[in-house]
Amino acid sequence: MSDCYATQGHDSLNQYILHLADNPLVLGQRLCELCTHAPILEEETALMNTSLDLFGQARNWLDYAVARNPQLGDCDALAMGRDERHFLNLLLCEQGNGNFADTMARQYLFDVWHRLTLQALCLSQDSQIAAIAAKSIKEVDYHEQRSRNWVIRLGDGTQQSHDYMQSAINELWSYSDELFVQGDDELQLVAQGIAANQSSIEVQWRATVSQTMAEATLTLPTDCFQKFGGKQGEHSEPFGLMLAEMQSLYRAHPGAVW
Amino acid sequence: MVEVQPLIFTDRGRQLDFHHATPTENQVWQLLELVPDPELPMVSVVDLGIVRSAELQPANSTQEQQWLVQVTPTYSGCPATDFIASEVHHTLKRAGVPNRVETVLAPAWCSSWMTPKGRTALKDAGIAPPLDDITTLACPQCDSRNVALLNQFGSTACKALYRCNNCLEPFDYFKTI
Numbered sequence: 001m002s003d004c005y006a007t008q009g010h011d012s013l014n015q016y017i018l019h020l021a022d023n024p025l026v027l028g029q030r031l032c033e034l035c036t037h038a039p040i041l042e043e044e045t046a047l048m049n050t051s052l053d054l055f056g057q058a059r060n061w062l063d064y065a066v067a068r069n070p071q072l073g074d075c076d077a078l079a080m081g082r083d084e085r086h087f088l089n090l091l092l093c094e095q096g097n098g099n100f101a102d103t104m105a106r107q108y109l110f111d112v113w114h115r116l117t118l119q120a121l122c123l124s125q126d127s128q129i130a131a132i133a134a135k136s137i138k139e140v141d142y143h144e145q146r147s148r149n150w151v152i153r154l155g156d157g158t159q160q161s162h163d164y165m166q167s168a169i170n171e172l173w174s175y176s177d178e179l180f181v182q183g184d185d186e187l188q189l190v191a192q193g194i195a196a197n198q199s200s201i202e203v204q205w206r207a208t209v210s211q212t213m214a215e216a217t218l219t220l221p222t223d224c225f226q227k228f229g230g231k232q233g234e235h236s237e238p239f240g241l242m243l244a245e246m247q248s249l250y251r252a253h254p255g256a257v258w
Numbered sequence: 259m260v261e262v263q264p265l266i267f268t269d270r271g272r273q274l275d276f277h278h279a280t281p282t283e284n285q286v287w288q289l290l291e292l293v294p295d296p297e298l299p300m301v302s303v304v305d306l307g308i309v310r311s312a313e314l315q316p317a318n319s320t321q322e323q324q325w326l327v328q329v330t331p332t333y334s335g336c337p338a339t340d341f342i343a344s345e346v347h348h349t350l351k352r353a354g355v356p357n358r359v360e361t362v363l364a365p366a367w368c369s370s371w372m373t374p375k376g377r378t379a380l381k382d383a384g385i386a387p388p389l390d391d392i393t394t395l396a397c398p399q400c401d402s403r404n405v406a407l408l409n410q411f412g413s414t415a416c417k418a419l420y421r422c423n424n425c426l427e428p429f430d431y432f433k434t435i
Contacts, residue, residue, distance in 0.1 A: 053333060053415060054335070128363075132363060138368075138435040139435070142410060146411070
């Protein structure tokens, strides 16, 4: 992993915690953009509840990063005060909402990875990481049930819904290999029993996703160009726009409270 | 049954006065039972299992004796978490009980920590309490088991939305986690 942010007081464990925080934070913000735009009322509350869970998880991780290094200020400063290059989330999480099939495909691919990673982190040698993971996983189980149902329902639905879901999977598959890339710093944390080992998670993720795709009558793309960089702070172009909106209030009124 | 008080209630905690005495642990729990959950005001934070412990910490060189109260959120993103911690703190403070409220994450909250009293209060308010076996879910209004899931994610993070096919009323179900 690049150390673009390490120079600002982050050791490798804090970088890892930021990565764990930024995934739910960024995906939560993407889901937020759908507020009042969901296709039906039930989906509106489901999308926003998922978003809320993810923000809560992000806050727990960011609070822990601050507890380990009080110089960082507080969780708001980390969420709202960092620039694009300092965000360490997976590229998958920042992809735009697209149509409803795009949103649910992104959610499902992430939810499976999220659950497997949190499952591994429940056994982390770092007790606070284990505590946050154990708390989060109960919520993520519900997220995955729902996103899986939608992938199957749309994939194995009408010809039109099938085509939408297939094209969503084809598009998002470019971000799948990045889920399992680990830099030297993270691998050291794996060796210490602190971070999750993504090579074993990759096997489970591919098996789980393949099974769901089969059930949904969808095919997995082969020979798909893979994109990387999110974990090193190199993001796709729309990410900056998303961040600008998310951070505008905080930056216009630093330190403002209710 | 704890009387339901308004959510913003500056006299909560004044029923008992410990300005010149140290309360017993039981008395501290009695005070804590006065604090309602802001989204489910028919149940107290104690009945929900949100308050994990209350422990008297002896005075030391840096601080006077005070009660350490540990609370845990139901869901990570529960917007009531900060409000509950603040209500707990101020209720005890008004009664003259010096205290510090600490939020803990482990062990993670689970719905089986809800007390029987809390479960009854939920059902009386038309919310089905959490179940180990979802197939036993019955309508809180008419007790029919002929119910259908409308949405796994209901009006708050902790609830799912169901419909009773017998009395045709929709109802909330407090999810098992």
